[in-house]
Amino acid sequence: MKSVLVIHGPNLQMLGRRKPSVYGRVSLAAINEQLRREARRLKLKLEIHQFNHEGKIVDAIGEAPGRHHGILINPAAYTHTSVAIRDALEGAALPAVEVHLSNIHAREGFRHNSLTAPVVAGQITGFGPHSYTLGLQALASLLK
Amino acid sequence: MKSVLVIHGPNLQMLGRRKPSVYGRVSLAAINEQLRREARRLKLKLEIHQFNHEGKIVDAIGEAPGRHHGILINPAAYTHTSVAIRDALEGAALPAVEVHLSNIHAREGFRHNSLTAPVVAGQITGFGPHSYTLGLQALASLLK
Amino acid sequence: MKSVLVIHGPNLQMLGRRKPSVYGRVSLAAINEQLRREARRLKLKLEIHQFNHEGKIVDAIGEAPGRHHGILINPAAYTHTSVAIRDALEGAALPAVEVHLSNIHAREGFRHNSLTAPVVAGQITGFGPHSYTLGLQALASLLK
Amino acid sequence: MKSVLVIHGPNLQMLGRRKPSVYGRVSLAAINEQLRREARRLKLKLEIHQFNHEGKIVDAIGEAPGRHHGILINPAAYTHTSVAIRDALEGAALPAVEVHLSNIHAREGFRHNSLTAPVVAGQITGFGPHSYTLGLQALASLLK
Amino acid sequence: MKSVLVIHGPNLQMLGRRKPSVYGRVSLAAINEQLRREARRLKLKLEIHQFNHEGKIVDAIGEAPGRHHGILINPAAYTHTSVAIRDALEGAALPAVEVHLSNIHAREGFRHNSLTAPVVAGQITGFGPHSYTLGLQALASLLK
Amino acid sequence: MKSVLVIHGPNLQMLGRRKPSVYGRVSLAAINEQLRREARRLKLKLEIHQFNHEGKIVDAIGEAPGRHHGILINPAAYTHTSVAIRDALEGAALPAVEVHLSNIHAREGFRHNSLTAPVVAGQITGFGPHSYTLGLQALASLLK
Amino acid sequence: MKSVLVIHGPNLQMLGRRKPSVYGRVSLAAINEQLRREARRLKLKLEIHQFNHEGKIVDAIGEAPGRHHGILINPAAYTHTSVAIRDALEGAALPAVEVHLSNIHAREGFRHNSLTAPVVAGQITGFGPHSYTLGLQALASLLK
Amino acid sequence: MKSVLVIHGPNLQMLGRRKPSVYGRVSLAAINEQLRREARRLKLKLEIHQFNHEGKIVDAIGEAPGRHHGILINPAAYTHTSVAIRDALEGAALPAVEVHLSNIHAREGFRHNSLTAPVVAGQITGFGPHSYTLGLQALASLLK
Amino acid sequence: MKSVLVIHGPNLQMLGRRKPSVYGRVSLAAINEQLRREARRLKLKLEIHQFNHEGKIVDAIGEAPGRHHGILINPAAYTHTSVAIRDALEGAALPAVEVHLSNIHAREGFRHNSLTAPVVAGQITGFGPHSYTLGLQALASLLK
C-alpha cells in the first residue's frame, strides 16, 4: 500500500470562513474526510498536514523520501513566493501534484505565476474541493 | 443525458508521432477511445473534434449553446495566442474545462501564459492522456 | 455609386446573446439592417460578411481592391493579435475605418493595443451599434 | 435644449499652422464654426473653450455638472499625461466623448496610450476635423 | 505659534459629490472645518488652499519658506505625475506630510506610485477625512 | 472594551540598535509602552507580539477573528514578499492598519511596493515611533 | 528524387502590387517559376501553396511527413504570431528553411521576433525573390 | 537684430536657495544678467520669463512665431513629463536649444529621459549657469 | 579566539542526495567536518546551524551580535526571496560572507539575483563544498 503526503499551505485552516465567494464554504476537515474516502477507494495511505510556516513545509517535504511515495500539495500563497518549497520538491524527487481550489489564472496578476508548477508532474486548478480528489487520482495513476 | 463538446486544438492529430518525449506515444484515437469509455461511465454524450483552424474552433464553440451542456478543450498552441477562442468561450457561457497533456509551466516561457484559462472553470495540466479523463470528471461534476 | 466592404470579426454572430452587459442586446442582423439604411442615405453599396476565420478576413480584404472602394471593419478579437489582417489592410491600400462596439480602452489590458489601428484612417470605439453608423459616415466622407 | 461643453486641449490654437502634414490646414475657428452648424442641426447648445492649462481644463470640467449635459473633449497632449483630467471627467460623471484629429495609433509610442479613454463613453480618432462632427453626433445620441 | 500651509490638489473641490464610494460623502468645507478645530487644539495656524493648477501648487510651495513652518498636502492626481511639485517640496525644504483620502494601493496600478512621497517626511493613506487630522498631528510632532 | 492585536514583524526586536540613522534610537519596549499608554487613553485592550517567522504572523492573524476587533501591523520586511500574510489579513476580515517607521518610498526600490497595503484599510509611513500612535488612533476610529 | 513542400504565407498572393517599395515588383507566379527552374537544376520536386489561413498551413505541414522530404516556408505575418505553425514545424521534424523577402530586422519592432525561427534549420532574410532561391539551395544541401 | 525667447521652467525662481549642492548658489537674476551681457555681445534681443505653470510655457511658445526668432529653454521638471511643451516647441517650428544646470544623466532615473530633447536642435546639460551662456551661443550660431 | 556563526539555509540537510548533478555528492556533515578542520587552522570557533525556516535564520542572525564576530551564510533558496534575512544581516552589522555551492549565474533566471549579496562583504559561488572553505578564509581575513 503506497503512502501519500498531503500538504495544505498557509491560511487553509480558515477554509469555509475566509472569502467564501472565492474559496467556497467547505471546511478543511470536510476536504480531508473526502480525501480519506477517496484514498481508501484508491488503496492509498494518507498523512495530512496544514502548515502556515514555509519552513515546516520544507521540513515535511525534506523528510518524505523513504516515508512516502508521492506528494499532493496546495502551496496556497507560497505558490507564488517560495523558492525553498520548489527546491524541496525538486530535491525530494517524488511524484508530486499541485492543486488549487480557485482558478488562480482568473485572479490578481501576482497569482498567475507558480514557482512550484515547473517541478511537479502536473497542476489542477479551479474545481474547489474537487481539485483535491482529482489530484489524488492523478497521483495514484502516477504511482502505478 | 448531458452532452459534452470535446475540442482538440492544432497539431494534436500528430499525437504519438510528434515529440514523444514531451507528448507521449499515445495516439489521438486512443485518447478519444478512453474518453468515450469514461463518458459512458459518467453517463455523458460526447461530440469530439480536432481542428487546426482557430476559426473552426470559434465556430464550434459559438454553436455549442443549445446543443451541448459543457466543453472540454485542449486549445494547444492557441492557448497562448487566441483572444478569439477566449471570447468564444466567454460568450458561450457554458461550463468549460481546459486540459493540457504536458506541464506547460515546465516548458518555454511563452507557454506559461494562457489566454483561455481565466474564462474557463479550471485547468488540468501535465498528466498526459490522463489529463483528459480527469478533465471529463471535473466537467461531469460541474454539470451536476 | 461607391461600394463598401463591411467585415464583422470573430464571435460577432453571437451578438445580443454574448455578455450583453458589455456588448448590448442588439443582434448582428439589426446592426446590418441599420447599416443598409444608412448606406442608402449616403448612396453607398454594401457587401457585408461575418467571419470567425482570420484567413477568410485576409482573403476578403485581399480581393477587395478593384471590387470595393473602402472597408469598414470590426476586427473584434483579431484586433489585438493579427499581423496578417494588418498586412492585408496595408496591402489593399483602400480607405478603411476600424470600429468597436465597446470601449476597448476600459477593458482588459490586452485589449488596449490594436495592431490594425495604425494602418487604417481612423478608429471609432465605445458607442455600441452606433459605432458602425458613425464609421460608415466617416468612410463616406473619406470616399468623397 | 441640451448643452454641451466643448474643450480643445493645449496647442490647438495653432491649428492650421502647426505640422499641417499631421493636423491638416483647417483652423480652430473653422472647426468651431462647423461644430456650431452641426449643433443647430442636432438641437444642442455649445460652450466652446480652448485651454493650454491643464488646471483650467480641470476647472471647466469640475463646473460642468448642473450647467452642461455632456462633454466633447480633445485633450491633445494631456491625453497621455493627465491623471487630473481623468479624475475630473470621472468625477463629473457626465456623458463624455474623446476625439482626436490625427490617428494617434499611427504616431509615436507615447501617444498610443490614453489616460482619459477608459473614463469616457467612447473615442473617435483619425478623421481630421470630421472627428469633431462625428463626436458631437455620438454625444447627441448618448444624450437622448 | 507655528504656521502650516495646507494644500488640497485637483478635483478635491468636488469632494462629497465625486465617486462617494471611493472618496466618501464629506465635503471639502467640512474637512477644512475639522482641520481648523484640530489646529486650534495643536496651537497651529493654518492657511488652506485648493488648487486644480499644478503651477499654482508649485507657486504656493515656492513661497512657503519664510511664511510657513510646515506643509500638509494631498497632491491628489498630481501625486503620480508631477515632478514639478516634487521639486518644489524638495526645494522648499520644510517638514511636509502627504495625505490621501482613499487607499491608493488598493486602486488602479498607476496610482500605486507616488512621485512626491520620497521627498516628504511621511505619508498617510486610506482613512478618509481622518487622514488629514492624523497628518496634521504628525506634522505638529515634526514641528516640535 | 475593544481588543487590538499588535504585530511587529521581523527584526524589529533589534530596534534602537539596528541602523539608527534609518530606524531611530527608540527600543521596541519603549514603543510598546507608548502604545499601551495611548490604548488606555483610547479605551482599547492590546495584545502585542513581535515575530521573525512569517508563519507565526499568519498563525496569529488566523486566530484573531473572535478574539480581537482590529489589527495594527508593521509587517517590516514581509511587507514586500509575503502573499501569505496578505491572504491572512484578507481572510481575517478585521479592520487593519499598516504602519512603517521609515518612509519606505524614500528607500530601495524593492521597498516601494507593499503586498499587504491593498488589503488593509490604510497605511502610515515615515513618522518613526509616532507612526504606531497614529496607526492606533486610526484603528480606534475605524472600530467605532 | 526528393520532394519539397513550398509554403507562401498570408497576403503573398498580392505580391507585386502590395507596398512595392518594401516587397518589390515581382509577382508570386514569377517567384514560383524561378523556384521551379532552380528545383530542376537541383533535382528536386516541388509542391507549392499559398495560404492566407493559419490552419491550412498547419494542415499542410502536418501532412508533409511521408510525402515530402523538406519544407521551404515564408510564414509572412504568421512568423510573428503563430505558435501553431511553430508546433507543426517542430512536430513534422523535417528539415525546414524560413525565408523572408524583406529584411525583417529593418522594419517595425514587432517584426523582429520570429516564433518559427528557433525550430527551423536556418533563416534567410532580405534578398527579395532571391531569398527563395538561396533557401532552396540551403534546403537541397540539408537533404543530401 | 534677432530676438530670442528665454524660458525658465518651474521652481527656477528658487535658484540659489534650493539644493545648492545640486544647483549651485547663483540666483536666477544673476543668470539673467549674464545672459543679457552675452546677448549684447552676440547682437541678440532677449525676452526672459520664468513660469511655474506648464500652460503658461505652452502659451508663450505658441505666441513666439512672428515675435521671436529662436527659443532658449530650461524646461526643468517639465522636461520629463510635458507632452504639451514638446508639442508647442514642435508646432512653433523655431530653432530651439534646451539647457539644464545640473547633469541630469547623473541624477534619479526619471530625470534621464527628456520629452522635449527630440524636438529641439540640441541640448546642453551639466555646466551650471554656464549652460545658459553656451546655449545662447549655440542658438546664435543656428540663427545665422 | 574569534567566533563565527555558520548558517546553512533551507534544503541543505538533503545535501548529497538532492540533485547531485547540481550540488555534488558530499553530505552536509562532511562539509561541516571540513569547515571545523579549517576553523582550527584559522584559530576560529564555529557555531553551525541548518535551518529550513526563514524566521529561525532571522532569529539566529539577530542574536549574533555580542556572541559572534562574523557570519558565514549560504542562504540557499532564501537568497532570492528574503528581505527579512537581508534586513537581519544589515542590522547585525557583523562582517558576513555569502557562499553558494553551485554557480547560481548558470542556473534559472530567478536565481541570478541575490537580495542578500548587497549587504554582505562578498560572495563566493560555484566551487561546491570548497566554496565554504574559501568563504571561511575570506571571513578570517576580514576579522583580522
Next chain:
Amino acid sequence: MKSVLVIHGPNLQMLGRRKPSVYGRVSLAAINEQLRREARRLKLKLEIHQFNHEGKIVDAIGEAPGRHHGILINPAAYTHTSVAIRDALEGAALPAVEVHLSNIHAREGFRHNSLTAPVVAGQITGFGPHSYTLGLQALASLLK
C-alpha cells in the same frame, strides 16, 4: 572584376575546435578555401580577415569604400553588442551581407537580437559553413 571584403568576427579562429556541437567541425581555413572556390565561380576577388578586435573590424570596414564593392561579414559575438560596427557598416554604404554559422534564434536570448542586421541588405543564419557560400551568392547578386 568586383572585390569583396570578407570579415570573420571574434573567436572564429577557434572554429572546428570550439563547441563543435554548435559550430561544427570545419576549420576556418576550410571555409576560406570553399569561399575562394565559390568566388572564382562567381568572378569575384576576395580579401579575407579574421579579427578578435572590434576596433580592427571598424578600421577594415572604414577603409573598404574605394577598395571593395561589397562586404560579407560574420560579426559573431559583436553582432549583439557593437554599435560601432553597425555605424561603420552604415557609413561605408556598401552592399553587405551578414552570415551566422549557427541558428542564433535557437540559442540564448541575448543572441536573438542583432545590432548589425538592420543596416545590412540581408541576413543568413543557421546553415553552418554553407551560410558563407549562400551569403557570397546573395552578395554577388546584389553587386550586379
Next chain:
Amino acid sequence: MKSVLVIHGPNLQMLGRRKPSVYGRVSLAAINEQLRREARRLKLKLEIHQFNHEGKIVDAIGEAPGRHHGILINPAAYTHTSVAIRDALEGAALPAVEVHLSNIHAREGFRHNSLTAPVVAGQITGFGPHSYTLGLQALASLLK
C-alpha cells in the same frame, strides 16, 4: 598653459562622407582645425586623437592624469556600450566634457542612453561641429 586631451571615437574618421544628412559635410580635419583655433583663443594646448578601438580610448584616458588637465570626448558608438570607457573617465578623475554632433535624443532608441554621461561634468549634443567648440569653452571654464 593647460593641456586638453581630445578624443574622437569610432568611425569619426569618415566624417563628411558618412550619412551627411545626419552628421553634416564637415571633415574631421576641419573640425580639428577649428578646435585648434578656439584653443589658441582660450590659451589651451590640445592633443587630438581619433580611435576606432575601445581599448585605445581606455589606454589614452588612463594615461591622461599627470599629462593633461581635462578631456574633451565624443565617444560616438561607444557612448552606448562601453562600461570600460566610463570606468576610465571615472578613474582618471579629470574634468571631462562629452560632445555629440547629432542630437542623439532624436535618433534610434538605443542612442538615447549614455553610459559615459553620468561620469562627465556635462554633455553637449546636436549642434554639429559647433558642439566641439562649445564643449571646449565649457571645459576651459571648468579648468579655471
Next chain:
Amino acid sequence: MKSVLVIHGPNLQMLGRRKPSVYGRVSLAAINEQLRREARRLKLKLEIHQFNHEGKIVDAIGEAPGRHHGILINPAAYTHTSVAIRDALEGAALPAVEVHLSNIHAREGFRHNSLTAPVVAGQITGFGPHSYTLGLQALASLLK
C-alpha cells in the same frame, strides 16, 4: 607543474589610484606579487597580463588551450558588456574562475549582471586583493 593564465581587465593598471574608496589602495604590481607568492605555495606557474583591449583578452584566451591549464580572470568593465570574452572562455573550455575586487552586487544596477559568470566554474566578489588569492586557490583545487 600546471600553468595558469591570469588576466586583469580594463583600467586595472590604475589600481591604487582610481576611486580608492571602492577599489582600495593596493597597486596591481602588489597584487601580482601576492599572486606569485601564492602560486609558488600551490605549485602553479603564472602568466599575468593586464589588457585594456577586449580583443587582446579574446586573443589571449583563444591561445590558452595547449599552453595553460586554467584561467583566472577579472574582466572588470567587460564583465557586463562582452559577449566576445564569454564566447572565448566557453570556446577555450579550460577551468576558469572570475574574480572582482569590489562587491559588484552593491554597486550600480548595470554591474549586477555578468555575461561571463555563466561560463566559468565560479565567481568570487568583494574581498579586495584577497579575491585574487581565493580565486587562485579555487582554481588550484579545480586543476587537481
